[in-house]
Amino acid sequence: MTEQAFRFGRAGHLVGIAGLPSAASAQTGIIMLNAGLVHRIGPFRLHVAIARRLNACGYPTLRFDLSTLGDSAASDESLPRAQQVRADVAEAMDLLGKQAGCTRFVLIGLCSGAENAHLVACSDPRVAGAIFLDGFAYRTPGFLLRHYLPKLANPVRIWRFVHRRLRPSGRIAAPDFGVVVPPLAQVRAELADMLQRGLKLCFVYSGGTSEYFNHRRQFRECYGAVASHPGTTLEYFKAADHTYILEGDRRQLVDTIERWLLLNLPQVTAGGGACPTISTTHLT
Amino acid sequence: MIARLDAERPLFFGADQGLFGIYHPPVAPATQAVLLCPPLGQDHIRSHRLYRQLANALAAAGMPALRFDFHGSGDSAGDSTDIRWDRCLADTTAAAAELRQLSGCDRIALFGARLGGSVALAAAANVKPDRVIAWDPVLNGADYVARLDALQDSLRIDTRRFDQARTAEAAAGQWQGFTIDARLRQQLAELQLEPPSTQVRLIESALPVTTSADRQRLIANGATVTTLSSSTPWEELDRLEIAIISHELVQSASGLLREAT
Numbered sequence: 001m002t003e004q005a006f007r008f009g010r011a012g013h014l015v016g017i018a019g020l021p022s023a024a025s026a027q028t029g030i031i032m033l034n035a036g037l038v039h040r041i042g043p044f045r046l047h048v049a050i051a052r053r054l055n056a057c058g059y060p061t062l063r064f065d066l067s068t069l070g071d072s073a074a075s076d077e078s079l080p081r082a083q084q085v086r087a088d089v090a091e092a093m094d095l096l097g098k099q100a101g102c103t104r105f106v107l108i109g110l111c112s113g114a115e116n117a118h119l120v121a122c123s124d125p126r127v128a129g130a131i132f133l134d135g136f137a138y139r140t141p142g143f144l145l146r147h148y149l150p151k152l153a154n155p156v157r158i159w160r161f162v163h164r165r166l167r168p169s170g171r172i173a174a175p176d177f178g179v180v181v182p183p184l185a186q187v188r189a190e191l192a193d194m195l196q197r198g199l200k201l202c203f204v205y206s207g208g209t210s211e212y213f214n215h216r217r218q219f220r221e222c223y224g225a226v227a228s229h230p231g232t233t234l235e236y237f238k239a240a241d242h243t244y245i246l247e248g249d250r251r252q253l254v255d256t257i258e259r260w261l262l263l264n265l266p267q268v269t270a271g272g273g274a275c276p277t278i279s280t281t282h283l284t
Numbered sequence: 285m286i287a288r289l290d291a292e293r294p295l296f297f298g299a300d301q302g303l304f305g306i307y308h309p310p311v312a313p314a315t316q317a318v319l320l321c322p323p324l325g326q327d328h329i330r331s332h333r334l335y336r337q338l339a340n341a342l343a344a345a346g347m348p349a350l351r352f353d354f355h356g357s358g359d360s361a362g363d364s365t366d367i368r369w370d371r372c373l374a375d376t377t378a379a380a381a382e383l384r385q386l387s388g389c390d391r392i393a394l395f396g397a398r399l400g401g402s403v404a405l406a407a408a409a410n411v412k413p414d415r416v417i418a419w420d421p422v423l424n425g426a427d428y429v430a431r432l433d434a435l436q437d438s439l440r441i442d443t444r445r446f447d448q449a450r451t452a453e454a455a456a457g458q459w460q461g462f463t464i465d466a467r468l469r470q471q472l473a474e475l476q477l478e479p480p481s482t483q484v485r486l487i488e489s490a491l492p493v494t495t496s497a498d499r500q501r502l503i504a505n506g507a508t509v510t511t512l513s514s515s516t517p518w519e520e521l522d523r524l525e526i527a528i529i530s531h532e533l534v535q536s537a538s539g540l541l542r543e544a545t
Contacts, residue, residue: 045329
């Protein structure tokens, strides 16, 4: 495996690192999108860990910075943000196609990265799968019951709740990754369309989403038939935080991503066979 | 003159091509270049933007600059458990050689924030820069290790981050998102920097994190101090994932680096 640095894109404004396995050509490439404002290495270097694990399984990867993030510059076009993201990711896919022969792609994104993965997966036919880390979810009656009922039964929690409301703390707010949440009906329809087109979708939620997601059951409450579709996978790591700051949590996530890819979008190399480097270590 | 941002050149270099860097060429032929030594751990991620701004400011002022990642950090090869103090010094020497070759400048200056500043001070003996500019460098490793241990302990029980407090075992051997090898920990715990024989400028945040005895030793050896008007939240749990931004630092550091030696 080798890693190569690239400056690419319509204005030469994008910077990315491609991880290229030794096989001359591979069908499925992995594109990793920025999590908020963190540059392409990802929170606590998560994207580097994912990329190198997947490279070892034969998947070419590209971790890159979208326009104006990390080391990438602006494209000097006056495009709406959504259009710019689509164009940037399309050029990332072009690059990995050229460098590694990939013809289909899996997008991986955390938080705003999941939002952008969703945006691109809606429209680009080269996207064959997506892994949404703390992507869209919506509060449901079940969520509200699970969220508030334990508080009502606990006087200490009630006191803390009232105290917080009456005396706002001087603490710094959690990082705002600038995610704009579209209406549930729109997202549900878009996900259903992706599945209809044959995409494989993996949704991973962490305990860091407890303000809007607090149980596996909520996924079905939100998305109905999308949740039970065979192309859909759900994982919920309640103990982990939003950015996987602990090594054990990060390893569990990387294991999950590797396992999901090997099962759902196994690599096919130039010779037409499945990648021989599949490890069963993490499949148990 | 304004440096063209698309002129920034990402590259891999070093003996095994395992070190990642971004070279910022100057807008006009230059006589002195600047090597930007990164901090380690979460400080590295938080200050990425600021380093880029500083490198662009230097290039626009006619000073080529190279940003790079130590082995085991950023986009460079290796895992965070591979990071060693002595390897960081060797990487700095390799990066200085790369910068001299890329820029054609024999004269270089070193800049570094936090542990990047410490590395710059320690690597000066080998790199032989005209000057070192260190922003809030870690001068006493034992204090630093103790503070990061305490921060990690606070982090694991922070129920604004975790649904439930995590066990000491789950957080052991790590500092704020990065696994730390016992040998690096030991190297940092024993770190006590000797003042280099080159010109040293300390840039200190309004509330310095450098202990006074170590600071005084540097000043007694000729280091001069520039104080910023505001503090920098390096070791605050609430701001752990918020970027370090300081236009004052960029202006101050680029101004100091442009001064004639």
